[in-house]
Amino acid sequence: MEIPRHWRLKKQRYGLVGEVCPHCDAKIFPPRDVCPHCGGEAKTAFNFSGRGEVYSYTVMHDAPAGFDQNTPYAVALVKLEEGPVVTAQLTDLGEEQPRIGMPVEMVTRKIREDANERGMLIYGYKFRPVLR
Amino acid sequence: MREVAVIGIGQTRVEEHWDKSLREIAGEAVLLALQECGLEQAESLYVGNMMSGSANRQQHLGSYIADWVGMRYTEGYHIEAACSSGAAAFRSALMAVASGSVDSAIAVGVEKMTDSPGGEITTQLATAADADWEADMGLSFVAINALIMQRYLHEYHWSKDDFAGFSINAHANGAHNPFARFQEPINKAGYQKAPMIAEPINLLDASPMGDGAAAAVLIPLDNIRKQAGQKLVKVVASTAATDTIAAHSRKNPIWLSAAEKSVKQAYNQAGISPNDIGVFELHDAFTIMAALSLEACGFAEPGQGPRAAIEEQICPKGRIPISTRGGLKARGHPVGATGMYQIVEVVQQLRGEAGETQVERPVYGMSQNIGGSGSNIITHIFKSE
Numbered sequence: 001m002e003i004p005r006h007w008r009l010k011k012q013r014y015g016l017v018g019e020v021c022p023h024c025d026a027k028i029f030p031p032r033d034v035c036p037h038c039g040g041e042a043k044t045a046f047n048f049s050g051r052g053e054v055y056s057y058t059v060m061h062d063a064p065a066g067f068d069q070n071t072p073y074a075v076a077l078v079k080l081e082e083g084p085v086v087t088a089q090l091t092d093l094g095e096e097q098p099r100i101g102m103p104v105e106m107v108t109r110k111i112r113e114d115a116n117e118r119g120m121l122i123y124g125y126k127f128r129p130v131l132r
Numbered sequence: 133m134r135e136v137a138v139i140g141i142g143q144t145r146v147e148e149h150w151d152k153s154l155r156e157i158a159g160e161a162v163l164l165a166l167q168e169c170g171l172e173q174a175e176s177l178y179v180g181n182m183m184s185g186s187a188n189r190q191q192h193l194g195s196y197i198a199d200w201v202g203m204r205y206t207e208g209y210h211i212e213a214a215c216s217s218g219a220a221a222f223r224s225a226l227m228a229v230a231s232g233s234v235d236s237a238i239a240v241g242v243e244k245m246t247d248s249p250g251g252e253i254t255t256q257l258a259t260a261a262d263a264d265w266e267a268d269m270g271l272s273f274v275a276i277n278a279l280i281m282q283r284y285l286h287e288y289h290w291s292k293d294d295f296a297g298f299s300i301n302a303h304a305n306g307a308h309n310p311f312a313r314f315q316e317p318i319n320k321a322g323y324q325k326a327p328m329i330a331e332p333i334n335l336l337d338a339s340p341m342g343d344g345a346a347a348a349v350l351i352p353l354d355n356i357r358k359q360a361g362q363k364l365v366k367v368v369a370s371t372a373a374t375d376t377i378a379a380h381s382r383k384n385p386i387w388l389s390a391a392e393k394s395v396k397q398a399y400n401q402a403g404i405s406p407n408d409i410g411v412f413e414l415h416d417a418f419t420i421m422a423a424l425s426l427e428a429c430g431f432a433e434p435g436q437g438p439r440a441a442i443e444e445q446i447c448p449k450g451r452i453p454i455s456t457r458g459g460l461k462a463r464g465h466p467v468g469a470t471g472m473y474q475i476v477e478v479v480q481q482l483r484g485e486a487g488e489t490q491v492e493r494p495v496y497g498m499s500q501n502i503g504g505s506g507s508n509i510i511t512h513i514f515k516s517e
Contacts, residue, residue: 005263005264006268009264030264030265036376036381055283055385056279056280056282056283056286056385057279057282058275058278058279058282058330058331058332058333059330059331060270060271060272060274060275060330061328061329061330062254062272062274062329062330063254063270063272064251064254064255064258064267064270064271064272065251065252065254065255066255066270067270068251070270073270075269075270075271075275075279076279077279077283077379077380077385084380085380085381085385086265086380087265087266087269087271087276087279087378087379087380088269089269089270100282100283100286111268111269111270112270122268124268124269
């Protein structure tokens, strides 16, 4: 595993810290330092609420190496209420079927672990149906 | 810029070549292409390939293949653009010849996928997407396409079965192509029963992996002494455009902006409109991509791609024949080789060498190779004269 690469992303993975464009006020996630809307420099940190809705979803039966113990699992494009769309796993669905438009919120979960017991555990965001 | 013609083509069958290495299949395609046009070598070599570094522990394919085919001292490079590596290699070769920098070039696409286990290949294919923000979340490349297809079904109210025609056409055509991975037709019942990979994408929506290589030789048109009755194929447009690496960053994830951008430019370069295209080898890695490609290239209105399949407009005798030699779906999708297979197949069609699936006298043929989930799209238009 590439430890520095995951360490570097901790603010985004644990806290959904993105950016806000000082020129056009667009909210940006993941951070990219150049506003995708107006092209201006955008380096101001912005905390996303973690609330959004399912824009699209699928259920994976055939997983990449490192995720095969978790199949089947649901993944989605989640449209955050501030605008951007993120790719993430859905979790805590229980008996509920994922659906487009489902209100969801961000939670921190284990994303994967190395098979080797001295390997890394990687935590990050997943989205669950909003608790009522 | 000089006008450029394709004067030689070569390909291996797409299959599991357990007994052959990457350089053997690439070498086979290169030598077949050279033999066909009677050249011994070319001044430069461009090798399109996506994942030899991880799947075969071999990079530096320019020197590796030049050495293998007896072209030591020739200029040679490894060109990578994920699934569009093949067309990227062709475009590099074209630019070298068109610019006057060299008088002959070979483009070869090659992928040798069976050297690594399936799970590792799935992981490696996902490197075409964004590692930090897509693949790290546990998504395969299929899953990203499934997210696109699911949203498409939702917005345009199609059912999954409406996409069956794309696979049925591809397999029907592949049955007549001796280089195709699958040479058996399929029917709608078979499509409906296929096992789900990532809903709504099932096994018969998805193109199969495989080992394969395809190559072409390019020289300036003016250097050809045309013989009576001989059909020449010249390149009349070559364009490419990128889009965001992650599907989630696109303003509209169910529209191929980069395809639209590159194809509009290609029609302009060639001075033609979609109506002039007689055959179109598009990137049907998944049935949804066939639909999106038809829409972006002006053959269907937005959201109406599946109609072209339902109304059988895409068959060899239809309005816009696609996947005429099996497409990615039945000929197979040896990732970095695919773009070169598409070009070889368009050349076959324009020469009138496509056998049972020959389109009636096409003048213009188009190929479009898609890298990632729509993040790099390369379009070529060819003309027979």
